[in-house]
Amino acid sequence: MFDELRTIFLFEADHVLISSGPKKAEAFIGFPPGEKGEYVHEATSKVDLSLFANITASFERAYEFAFNRSRLNTFGEEEVQDLQAFMEGTPRIGGISSAGEMHRFMTPDGYCRMVADAALARWKLEWAGDDSAKFTTRELALLANMSEGAVRMAISDKSEGRLKTIPGSKPVAVRFDEAKRWLSGRRGFIPWPERAADDRFLTRAIRDAETPKVLARLVHQVAGFESADKLARKLGWKPADVQPWFDGTFVFDADRAGEIAKALQLDVPMFVGKALEVTLRATEGGRS
Structure with a gap:
């Protein structure tokens, strides 16, 4: 590219x-x-x-x-x-x-x-907030990581699960709800991860983190770059107790790490283990 x-x-x-x-x-x-x-x-x-x-x-x-x-x-x-x-x-x-x-x-x-x-097709599917949006065969092919020919074959299929188009549409178009239904069953389609724990790219990034600052940056990003005040209210903590988890100055505490993970819908054992690991690396190896 x-x-x-x-x-x-x-x-x-x-x-x-x-x-x-x-x-x-x-x-x-x-x-x-x-x-x-x-x-x-x-x-x-x-x-x-x-x-x-x-x-x-x-x-x-x-x-x-x-x-x-x-x-x-x-x-x-x-x-x-x-x-x-x-x-x-x-x-x-x-x-x-x-x-x-x-x-x-x-x-x-x-x-x-x-x-x-x-990117336009993904935006229409997830962000546009318009369930009247229509999708072309090209857009569906891009989202499903397949050829347009394969999409046309799904349209011509006679089974109940076939991809249904808008009658009389030229060029051929598919309604929003039908596009979501059909894409959900495609192996090549990567959906928005409903839970942070299901986000394989995020999981990989957490596992690869080697310093408290890198882990904290991921925590802040998963929190939607919200202020410490908002996450503190969700946790029932003081904002001053959340801020170290955003800037990488946190002192490891297994219970606190677990609460952060639960609030952000992360894999608790993995996150707690990683928080301990980066803390030890920073303490013993000088990495921050």
Whole structure:
């Protein structure tokens, strides 16, 4: 995906070169055009994505949001439309002297296009708050991690569990409730984990934590980045007793660790054991 994103910027640099000249193009992409006087054939490795940090970070968060659904996802709702607008604004043709260059990113099979569309589909399914939303076969295929052909086969199936479409819809569309029902039975679909303990990506992150600060950062994230006051009210604690579990300065207490885990719906034995482990590492190994 990131290599393709670099390619998009090379094509965009050629557009800047055509419209504003080499100085503006170099200011945009970070280096002058090559021997052919255009950017489209330059190595993608020359593109520094830190120059385009905002959209690069949005694509990274969108990928995790769409395909690795977890409470660790930080993709923002406003970014859904940003990615759609970005992809609609990408060049449809590239090059200068060799005008007519095409690339995969211009097609529905482009990696960036798929991530943007999958994020939109996931947003419609979970965040839009609109049960009148409709889903295309492409969106269902992206969410279920299967081909559109496989989705069409599910539609043409004659069994009771077939995927039912909206009669007469063109292009073919599926209602919100039906999309949720059908996706729930697809092996490739990753649903929103209802309990933190069921979130395999979060579980892995907790198991991999090696310092109190890393574990505390995860606790704060699972708590929805709420203030210590809110979690304290849920626990019946003082806010001052919760704050160390948010900033990594907590002193290990098995009962307290267990209460935190229960309040956040985490696996209690795993969390208590990890809290002890990172505390010992910090005490004996100097890791904080």
